[in-house]
Amino acid sequence: MKKISILLFAFVAALCFNACVEDDEPTFVIQEEQSEGPLIVTANSSVTLNKDIENDQAFTFVWEDAGYNINSPITYTIEAARAGTDFETPETIASTTDRFYSWTVKELNTMAILVGLLPDEEASIELRVVSSLGTNGGSAIKSNVISVTVTPYSTILPVKNLFLVGNTVDTNKSGAADNDDWENGTNPSSINTYIFRDADDPNIFHFRGYFEVDPGENEFKLLETQGSWQPQWGLDGGGFTSSDILGGDPGAFTVPASGYYDLTVNIDDLTHSFTPFTITTEPTYTTIGIIGASRTGDDSGWNTPDTDMTQSPFNPHIWYLEGQTLFDGPLKFRHSDDWPGNWGGTTEFAGVGITDGDPPAIPVTAGTYDIWFNDLDGRYLLVPVE
Numbered sequence: 001m002k003k004i005s006i007l008l009f010a011f012v013a014a015l016c017f018n019a020c021v022e023d024d025e026p027t028f029v030i031q032e033e034q035s036e037g038p039l040i041v042t043a044n045s046s047v048t049l050n051k052d053i054e055n056d057q058a059f060t061f062v063w064e065d066a067g068y069n070i071n072s073p074i075t076y077t078i079e080a081a082r083a084g085t086d087f088e089t090p091e092t093i094a095s096t097t098d099r100f101y102s103w104t105v106k107e108l109n110t111m112a113i114l115v116g117l118l119p120d121e122e123a124s125i126e127l128r129v130v131s132s133l134g135t136n137g138g139s140a141i142k143s144n145v146i147s148v149t150v151t152p153y154s155t156i157l158p159v160k161n162l163f164l165v166g167n168t169v170d171t172n173k174s175g176a177a178d179n180d181d182w183e184n185g186t187n188p189s190s191i192n193t194y195i196f197r198d199a200d201d202p203n204i205f206h207f208r209g210y211f212e213v214d215p216g217e218n219e220f221k222l223l224e225t226q227g228s229w230q231p232q233w234g235l236d237g238g239g240f241t242s243s244d245i246l247g248g249d250p251g252a253f254t255v256p257a258s259g260y261y262d263l264t265v266n267i268d269d270l271t272h273s274f275t276p277f278t279i280t281t282e283p284t285y286t287t288i289g290i291i292g293a294s295r296t297g298d299d300s301g302w303n304t305p306d307t308d309m310t311q312s313p314f315n316p317h318i319w320y321l322e323g324q325t326l327f328d329g330p331l332k333f334r335h336s337d338d339w340p341g342n343w344g345g346t347t348e349f350a351g352v353g354i355t356d357g358d359p360p361a362i363p364v365t366a367g368t369y370d371i372w373f374n375d376l377d378g379r380y381l382l383v384p385v386e
């Protein structure tokens with residue numbers, strides 16, 4: 001009997017030893033019913049936005065700690081949305097381990113524009129805080145919601161630009177043969193073609209245009225800055241990516257044959273498409289220019305001769321103006337210096353031109369711009385420059 005007892009004791013001891021060895025880190029179980037989200041204690045507010053004091057502090061909101069049933073670092077993510085949208089597509093503003101966050105006048109105005117509020121119209125932003133454990137976003141719990149009422153002022157938001165570069169796209173302003181097919185804009189006689197930003201999503205870009213293939217020359221990439229090779233965008237294993245993501249230069253896009261193509265890239269979700277486009281009855285214009293009060297600051301801008309754009313010598317459907325100073329006011333694109341051949345639009349900075357009937361004029365904020373227009377699909381781009 002004693003022998004059996006000794007064996008049983010040894011067996012139990014071995015089990016305990018193995019359990020200690022194999023499970024040497026404790027497992028914590030988060031009980032959601034025992035957890036509380038953060039509580040915003042700042043009341044609904046109304047804030048005056050004045051561009052003249054845009055660097056002054058405008059608004060601070062504060063919340064109480066979230067409560068979890070385990071002791072772990074808590075990260076707080078601030079989300080914003082236009083009031084009435086129920087946070088269907090919230091914008092992530094910041095992440096912090098503090099229990100407060102502040103905005104300057106400029107930062108609050110930028111956030112208002114970002115969530116879809118219109119300049120010079122009073123509206124409300126809704127704010128909430130999402131708490132999560134550790135650094136991996138575990139057990140996210142949302143706070144209550146407060147609103148901030150503001151009247152945004154017009155501003156120019158910084159966004160990325162993308163340019164074409166490569167041996168399938170000409171960069172020479174004169175249309176003469178290039179000495180360097182991969183000219184990145186450092187040569188005064190060259191200019192890289194912008195591709196057109198989507199009006200609804202600043203991370204999506206489109207280009208419908210001509211790509212020429214010569215023996216051994218059928219590649220192109222995208223640059224963010226003329227005169228600089230970094231960052232650059234291209235392909236890696238067939239996937240769309242950038243040098244910033246890879247830590248090295250991506251491979252080039254390849255063009256199977258000379259012709260017109262539709263290129264679309266998304267720098268946020270890293271998707272792309274590059275498909276042939278067949279030219280059928282699209283006209284080739286002798287002149288395209290801009291017209292409107294934004295050229296002069298008053299209605300005389302509608303009655304003076306158009307400001308003619310430069311036609312790309314490589315692609316007759318691409319037109320541009322460099323360093324054009326504009327005033328607050330409307331603008332249209334017009335061909336042949338006459339009506340009714342014109343394109344308008346409803347979105348500032350980027351959009352797709354409307355030609356039906358008498359289209360609305362494009363709203364413009366005073367500034368100096370590079371202006372690009374594609375008469376194949378009506379896309380336009382106004383890029384602020386210093």
